[in-house]
Amino acid sequence: MVGERRINGHLLARLVGPDAGGRPYYRTLGRAVSGLILDGRVPTFTRLPAERDLAAALGVSRNTVTAAYTWLRENGFLDSRQGAGSWTVLPDGGTSSGVLLPRTEHVDLGVAAPAAVDGIQHAARLAVDQLAAHVGGIGYNPRGLPELRHAIARRYVERGLPTGPEQIFVTGGAMHAVAMLMDMLTEPGDSLLMESPTYPHAVDAARRLEARVRTVGVTPSGWDMEHVLDAFRRIKPAAAYLIPDFQNPTGVLMDDEERAAVAAEARRAGSMLVVDEGVAELAIDSGDLPAPLAAHDTDGRIFTVGSAAKTFWGGLRIGWIRTTPPMVERLTSARQRLDLSSSLLDQLTVTHLLADTLRIRAERSRQLRRNRDALVTALREHLPGWEFTRPSGGLVLWAGLPRAAATALADSAAEHGVHLAPGPLFGADGTLERRVRLAYTHPPEVLAEGVERLARAWAQTLSRPARPGSGLYV
The missing domain is CATH 3.40.640.10 (Type I PLP-dependent aspartate aminotransferase-like (Major domain))
Known part of the structure; x- marks a missing residue:
């Protein structure tokens, strides 16, 4: 698989975006690329551009890109071999697998399955x-x-x-x-x-x-x-x-x-x-x-x-x-x-x-608008540090976490009676640890209770040392 995927300097520079002003810049660049890997925007086992090419695309010195690649290697996001280039990887423990199964004894924010329509x-x-x-x-x-x-x-x-x-x-x-x-x-x-x-x-x-x-x-x-x-x-x-x-x-x-x-x-x-x-x-x-x-x-x-x-x-x-x-x-x-x-x-x-x-579409739209807005309100109140875009349709909200801890959060959430779908479940190669998917198929009062429990689970997750993801969750 190594070497089959490639990304050129122009495209990687565009994905990294403009200089955010962080210093030293090599570390800002390294963190930006690692974020792209964790979010699945640059897949694992993708060959990165040569240092000279990325430096030209970014308008920086080659030494800056060399230092950024070194930072990525030291932090487990890059592997290299003499004569073969450098390709993206994940740090140990950065994978998760699982199944989407409902948990009737939990507040289920993991399964996007609405109740039957009237009629x-x-x-x-x-x-x-x-x-x-x-x-x-x-x-x-x-x-x-x-x-x-x-x-x-x-x-x-x-x-x-x-x-x-x-x-x-x-x-x-x-x-x-x-x-x-x-x-x-x-x-x-x-x-x-x-x-x-x-x-x-x-x-x-x-x-x-x-x-x-x-x-x-x-x-x-x-x-x-x-x-x-x-x-x-x-x-x-x-x-x-x-x-x-x-x-x-x-x-x-x-x-x-x-x-x-x-x-x-x-x-x-x-x-x-x-x-x-x-x-x-x-x-x-x-x-x-x-x-x-x-x-x-x-x-x-x-x-x-x-x-x-x-x-x-x-x-x-x-x-x-x-x-x-x-x-x-x-x-x-x-x-x-x-x-x-x-x-x-x-x-x-x-x-x-x-x-x-x-008629059914109109009914579903009213239900989902009510539920979505209740979820958004509860997240803004209890988890203000989380980032998300209000969806204009569908059944789910894709939330961004301040820390790469989605799998650990899912474990903590289960202890608080919430079933959660962590981001790595939706990635092809174990990425997306900074994301969770939240379904808004339940009534507002259930969603509000679920988010309150989720906030307690998040606080518990932050208090624990980071650990590898578990192999299965339900």
């Missing part, structure tokens, strides 16, 4: 009533129930993306869709471009397929588009997995111009795009939303993944893929290795809910 029981009763029309058949619909495929296609049309039911393939949830697409679009050893941070189960799926995961950073301000487009040019990945709508976990929204640029660069690179729209319907603040990324598709290389889980309820295991009709047929054939069909009853239920999407 779901009525939709389920209507679905049961319709079973009589289906029980005479075999019950299998490998492409998906025709009524549901029509309803999903109609929703894309309402969002401004012309779509026919023959372009829809129904799956057993979003992750089923993502796993199927990664399996179809990549071979072992292929490069697969992903954001960092990103949804951890998608990274797991890529690794199970033995894809070579390559990352581009996403910050609370959004995508560094120069870095993203440069990655397509350099890596020419077989596929890329992106979350342009209220990205998980940062909550940022890719604008129309950025979507068009990504689609165009993927086309030039010959890369397929897997676009996760799991929370695309969950805008909170008013304003026009960008068109789906697939609106910029000209040759059928964008696969859009949708799901009923976040909009309606996680208990409905229904997802879908919007693609071309020939790819729907390929997916239908490939599905037989995994399963034969999604639940008929769930498909009928989701069909009825899609007919009520506008």
Whole structure:
């Protein structure tokens, strides 16, 4: 892996930013680069530019860059070999792995799963009533129930993306869709471009397929588009997995111009795009939303993944893929290795809910705005040193800690009855120890109590000596 990723002096200088005025400057530079590594914006095992090149890009002496690289090596962020250059690493103990499992006995800020919407029981009763029309058949619909495929296609049309039911393939949830697409679009050893941070189960799926995961950073301000487009040019990945709508976990929204640029660069690179729209319907603040990324598709290389889980309820295991009709047929054939069909009853239920999407979206938006604002207020009161950007949609808030201690905080939080998702869970290589993801799917009073407990857990974390992260948390 060493040497396969590179970053040039111009791009690293831009990511470092202007001189913040700290002295000596070599230490300021070293800390800036280590921060980029910890935040996942410069992945581990990335070859750094030659000292001369970075010095020229920054407008400083080569001795300054040499001293900064030495500081990075001494602090465990850089490894070097004579004749092979220097590449980024993490200090010992800077990794974390885990699973996102709910803890019913805790205030759960870790799992972004809202309760069922009003009307779901009525939709389920209507679905049961319709079973009589289906029980005479075999019950299998490998492409998906025709009524549901029509309803999903109609929703894309309402969002401004012309779509026919023959372009829809129904799956057993979003992750089923993502796993199927990664399996179809990549071979072992292929490069697969992903954001960092990103949804951890998608990274797991890529690794199970033995894809070579390559990352581009996403910050609370959004995508560094120069870095993203440069990655397509350099890596020419077989596929890329992106979350342009209220990205998980940062909550940022890719604008129309950025979507068009990504689609165009993927086309030039010959890369397929897997676009996760799991929370695309969950805008909170008013304003026009960008068109789906697939609106910029000209040759059928964008696969859009949708799901009923976040909009309606996680208990409905229904997802879908919007693609071309020939790819729907390929997916239908490939599905037989995994399963034969999604639940008929769930498909009928989701069909009825899609007919009520506008009311449900408005209801969800009111709930999430109330919850988000309560979380923001509680954080500002009890944890004023934490940094975050108020998300305009989605289910989560990406908070920055004053100290790289996310894994230790998760352990302390559990002792105080709070389930937390530490940043390293969302990185591809153990980074992001300065970040935690907080879900605002609970009512305001629960969130307020959770943050009060979290503040006590943070104080406890600060009082303890730093220690390596644990291997598993729930």
